[in-house]
Amino acid sequence: MAHKDKKEITVMVLSVLLAFLMWIYVVQDTDQEINTIVENVPVILANENAIQESNLALANPGQQLTINLAVKGAPRDIMNVRVEDFRVEADMDVALKKGLNNIPIRVTRKPLGVDIVQNIETSYVKVTLDKLERKSVPIRLNLVGVPKSGYGYMQPVLRPTEVLISGPATQINFVEAAVGRIDVTENSADVKASIPLKPVDREGRIVEYVKIEPSLADVYLSIKPTKEVPIIVKKTGKLPEGKVLKYMNTSISKVTIVGDLKYLNEIKYIETVPFDLSNIQENITQELPFNIPPNINISGDIKGISVEFGIENKTSKTVDVSVSILNANDSYNYVFSSNTISVTIEGAESIVKDIDSSNISAVVDIKDFAEGVHIIPVKIYGPDGTQITSYTPQRITVTITKK
Structure with missing residues (x-):
């Protein structure tokens, strides 16, 4: 029995000793530092106002600047590292120039237990700068829809009528106007509004990364009858x-x-x-x-x-035209001193060349004349696009007798 108890005690002691040795191994192993790369850590531009003070602008303000950070630390710290745990800044308050600039970075926040391996003093991001350009452009109003039937709009009143834009020179050069939009669909009353403005090129496309001052325009649109x-x-x-x-x-x-x-x-x-x-x-x-x-x-x-x-x-032609009677009475006979009129007509060459007597009328109106001998004026009618320059005789003698 005593032998058995002694054996059990020996086993227990060995187990405890083995567990202690394993604990020491694990502790030593987890304290051993490892290296890794944290990719695509965003770089924030600090002192960005220094760019404008240098009369420069970001050539591509929408560009996402990132850097890969080499870090080290205990496995328990490294395995939980996230991009969001770091804050990296590029200080723009340095000597800047148009074109490509190498801007030094600094890490202003990192997780506890994690160290930066790379030499931050020599790390930088590439930032491309353009000349800061400013110019005035007119405001254009885009009216969408149509007013109520029977109504239209007068000339819009805009305040201001132009704005100051600023931004990278390559972008500013594209801008033709600042455009605002108003919907007048089914309107029959005047419209007053303050509308946002957007910079556009000559094709009406929005130009990005351009600042407008002021960014709003006041519009008065008078709706009137048509x-x-x-x-x-x-x-x-x-x-x-x-x-x-x-x-x-x-x-x-x-x-x-x-x-x-x-x-x-x-x-x-x-x-x-x-x-x-x-x-x-x-x-x-x-x-x-x-x-x-x-x-x-x-x-x-x-x-x-x-x-x-x-x-x-221009050309002219002389045509003999038969006289016709207007308002004749079937109870009378009519005898003309001349049955034809010589008409000179002029006009475009392509028209006059095809004119003959069928295209011209020579008319005497006898509505107000009774029996007897009368001198009556002749009226001449030619095709559209032509002019009667002369005709003879201009009056003819008409003898009217009862049948």
Whole structure:
């Protein structure tokens, strides 16, 4: 029995000793430092105002700057390390230049028990800088939708009318305007709004990384009744000798005008600015602005029309035309001193060359004449686009007798 107890005690002592030795091994093993790489740790730019003070700007403000950190520590510390546990800064308060800059970094926060292995004093990130550019651009208003039927909008009132933009020169050079947006769908009342502005290029695409001052614009949009009126192309001067205006085609024939009813009621048409015909030698297409009356706006922000002037050589032709009677009475006989009229007609060469007696009318109207001998004027009618320059005789003697 005593032998058995002694054996059990020996086993227990050996077990405790073995456990102690294993504990020492584990402690020594876990205290042994290991190295690892923490990838893509964000780098924050400190003292960023120094960039603008150097009259520079980030060439790519949207770029995410990162660095890979070599760290060491006990396994129990290293195995739980996260990117978020580190804060790395690049101090921009150094000598800066346009182009590529190597900016030193510093680690301002790290987990306990973790050390940085790499030499931070020689670590840096590459930051590309551009010249800081500033310029003024106009504000443009994009109106979305259409007002209620029978209504339109007057010229918008903007305050301010232009803004100051700043940013990298490569971006600023693309900016043509600052654009704001207002929806006028089904509106019949005036609109007042403060709208955000965005920098855009000539194609209307937003240009990133550009600052606008001020970033908001106040807009007043007056909604008024509308009226549709014809367009008249106003012409001055005469075509050169031997030339004729064969046709005049306009891109649109009517416009919708907007304004108070008292002004709309006074307007019967909209004229273009005068166009001088005296120097035209051949076909020409001309953009003619409208001559817009005060207190009136043109719907759709239409500024003018395109007018195509068809110019051709002028020619003339003499044609003998039979006289016809207008308002004849079947109870009477009519005898003319001349049954034909010699008519000279002129116009565009392509029109006049095909004209014959069937295209011209020579008419005497005897409605108010009774029995007897009368001298009655002859009226001549030619095709559109032509002009009757002369005809003989201009009067004929008509003898009227009862049947």
